[in-house]
Amino acid sequence: GQNIDQPTEMTATEGAIVQINCTYQTSGFNGLFWYQQHAGEAPTFLSYNVLDGLEEKGRFSSFLSRSKGYSYLLLKELQMKDSASYLCAVQDSNYQLIWGAGTKLIIKP
Amino acid sequence: GAVVSQHPSWVICKSGTSVKIECRSLDFQATTMFWYRQFPKQSLMLMATSNEGSKATYEQGVEKDKFLINHASLTLSTLTVTSAHPEDSSFYICSASNLEGDYNEQFFGPGTRLTVL
Numbered sequence: 001g002q003n004i005d006q007p008t009e010m011t012a013t014e015g016a017i018v019q020i021n022c023t024y025q026t027s028g029f030n031g032l033f034w035y036q037q038h039a040g041e042a043p044t045f046l047s048y049n050v051l052d053g054l055e056e057k058g059r060f061s062s063f064l065s066r067s068k069g070y071s072y073l074l075l076k077e078l079q080m081k082d083s084a085s086y087l088c089a090v091q092d093s094n095y096q097l098i099w100g101a102g103t104k105l106i107i108k109p
Numbered sequence: 110g111a112v113v114s115q116h117p118s119w120v121i122c123k124s125g126t127s128v129k130i131e132c133r134s135l136d137f138q139a140t141t142m143f144w145y146r147q148f149p150k151q152s153l154m155l156m157a158t159s160n161e162g163s164k165a166t167y168e169q170g171v172e173k174d175k176f177l178i179n180h181a182s183l184t185l186s187t188l189t190v191t192s193a194h195p196e197d198s199s200f201y202i203c204s205a206s207n208l209e210g211d212y213n214e215q216f217f218g219p220g221t222r223l224t225v226l
């Protein structure tokens with residue numbers, strides 16, 4: 001079966017760094033997405049990885065290791081507005097997105 | 110980036126009535142549109158995938174006669190929840206994709222919150 005695993009909840013302090021991990025087992029792989037979702041809103045795109053390595057975009061970076069079926073999202077200089085759920089999703093061989101359950105990130109002052 | 114709109118953004122209806130939700134891609138032609146449902150504190154669940162001009166492909170456990178999907182053009186897809194019941198109350202999100210670009214990114218609409226009384 002297809003499976004995406006990520007922690008249910010994480011807590012971090014404003015100004016700090018947090019890493020959200022995602023492991024996956026899917027039928028085929030055409031890329032991995034990270035989305036941010038604030039409560040009551042639709043997901044917004046953060047990053048896309050299809051090749052191994054680190055993709056940096058401002059305060060957010062995403063890493064992929066295809067051989068390990070592993071990705072992480074790194075958030076630096078945390079701000080209160082970063083409190084949200086972070087969803088990992090893998091595009092399978094049919095280009096459908098397989099979603100993780102999301103990681104709720106709580107930022108404390 | 111590409112913009113996808115949904116209408117209405119929220120709707121309250123009585124049990125037994127039908128509700129139609131529209132999903133539009135405003136600045137690109139969407140060859141494929143997806144409909145998701147999200148219950149509180151749960152992940153997105155794909156309901157169906159639709160390609161313009163053809164019948165939607167429903168995920169296992171989703172009743173196609175209850176959730177009618179029409180993708181009549183490359184910019185519009187509709188989801189009709191027929192004979193809605195309180196258990197259908199949920200956040201419905203559409204996304205749109207085309208086959209151009211480096212990857213088949215899905216662009217999400219803002220979602221529609223349905224409450225069935």
